[in-house]
Amino acid sequence: MKIGIPSILKSTDEKIVVRVDECVTCAGLPNIGEMVCHFEGGIIAGSLEKILKRPTRAVQTKSHAAGFEHCEFDVLLY
Ligand SMILES: [Zn+2]
Structure with missing residues (x-):
C-alpha cells in the first residue's frame, strides 16, 4: 500500500x-484542524x-492536518 506506513493498533470483530x-x-x-x-x-x-470479505467503512480519527503525530482510522466492519 503506497500510503505511508500502516500498522494495525487494535482489531475486534466490529x-x-x-x-x-x-x-x-x-x-x-500545517495544522488546519x-x-x-x-x-x-x-x-x-x-x-x-x-482480505476479510466483509463490507467496511473507514472513519479518520487522527491526522497530521489536525495536529496529531500520525494518521489513524477506525475501520468499521459490517
Ligand atoms: Zn494523513
Missing part, C-alpha cells in the same frame, strides 16, 4: 484501528474489505 505513519497526503501539512486523508481511508477500507 472494528479495526489502523495507524498510518508518514501518510503521503498529510505528512508535513481537518481530517484530510480520505484517499488513504478509502484504500485501507478497500484492502480490508478484500
Whole structure:
C-alpha cells in the first residue's frame, strides 16, 4: 500500500484501528484542524474489505492536518 506506513493498533470483530505513519497526503501539512486523508481511508477500507470479505467503512480519527503525530482510522466492519 503506497500510503505511508500502516500498522494495525487494535482489531475486534466490529472494528479495526489502523495507524498510518508518514501518510503521503498529510505528512508535513500545517495544522488546519481537518481530517484530510480520505484517499488513504478509502484504500485501507478497500484492502480490508478484500482480505476479510466483509463490507467496511473507514472513519479518520487522527491526522497530521489536525495536529496529531500520525494518521489513524477506525475501520468499521459490517
Ligand atoms: Zn494523513
